[in-house]
Amino acid sequence: MPGSCAAWGCKNRHIVQTRLRGITFHKFPKEIKLRKQWETALRRKGFSASEYSLLCSEHFKPEDFDRTGQTVRLRDGTKPSVFSLPTHLQKKVTTRTTQTSIKAEESLSVETSLKFQQSKPKEETLHNDHNYALPATLAGLKARLNEVLARVESLERDKRNLKDRERRAKNASN
Template sequence: MPDFCAAYGCTNARSLQTRTRGITFHKFPKCSERRRQWERALRREGFVVNDRTLLCSEHFRNEDFDRTGQTIRLKAGAVPSVFNFPAHLQRPVAPRSTNASRKAGENQPMDPEQDQPPPDVPQPSTRERQRSRKWKAPDHQYAMPSSQKALKAKLDAAMATVRKLWR
């Protein structure tokens, strides 16, 4: 029996085509509080969730996934948030309430290219940016430099300091 996404207007079904497109399907959480969060996010009045109800990965943000292993999993607190609701189900965006927040909303660039400096301003090269970064002392062993040359240079400097102090 095919499994379909339970989101409003979504036609994704678990199949070879959706798998090749990278779409994954996820069961509703068993924890009642998280399950209610998912149900509210669906905004389907009278819809009853059961143990076979699924949502496809298109209804989650990229940050909601743990892709470290072979299996793509949802992170612990992930709640579906990407939906294509019709006008009567969309939540209205509340206007900003204070003068300061209204001005902050007006000053935000609408186009990401507006954030870029003008083309006549010289940009530092990648190498110059790397040189300008200061190396910070690591707090943990796993933060040690991975390069053997850098590690050897650091060891030699430390040994020179020790020799100088012993004199």
């Protein structure tokens, strides 16, 4: 008997048609602490996962998967985080008010406003009919490369900060 995704409002079933669409299904972890985190992330009142409970791949970020082998697997410690919940089940997002987070937010808003102020040449916008196509001019290509390199640098900085935060949390719990 095919299983269904345990997420609220998700209609994906573990059948051939969903597999052909690239959707994979994953059992709840056996580790109790991680299993409880998955159950909490679902936000279903009174839900307790059985050994047959499944979650589909639509509730995980693309970077949560290990696609190196023939079988698509979740990385260790991954938690589901992509849900389309109704407003009464959505988590309230609180903004941080430390000086460091305020400065980081201000610098981010300045960077994005500078990007929007720069305008593309008309020639480039005429020939660039797809957002994934390369710019027609050398200057446009160089600008696109600089954008991508800046994004990579930003992501690496974020990754380093997250690793530091994780290390501090582990040290604090010990």
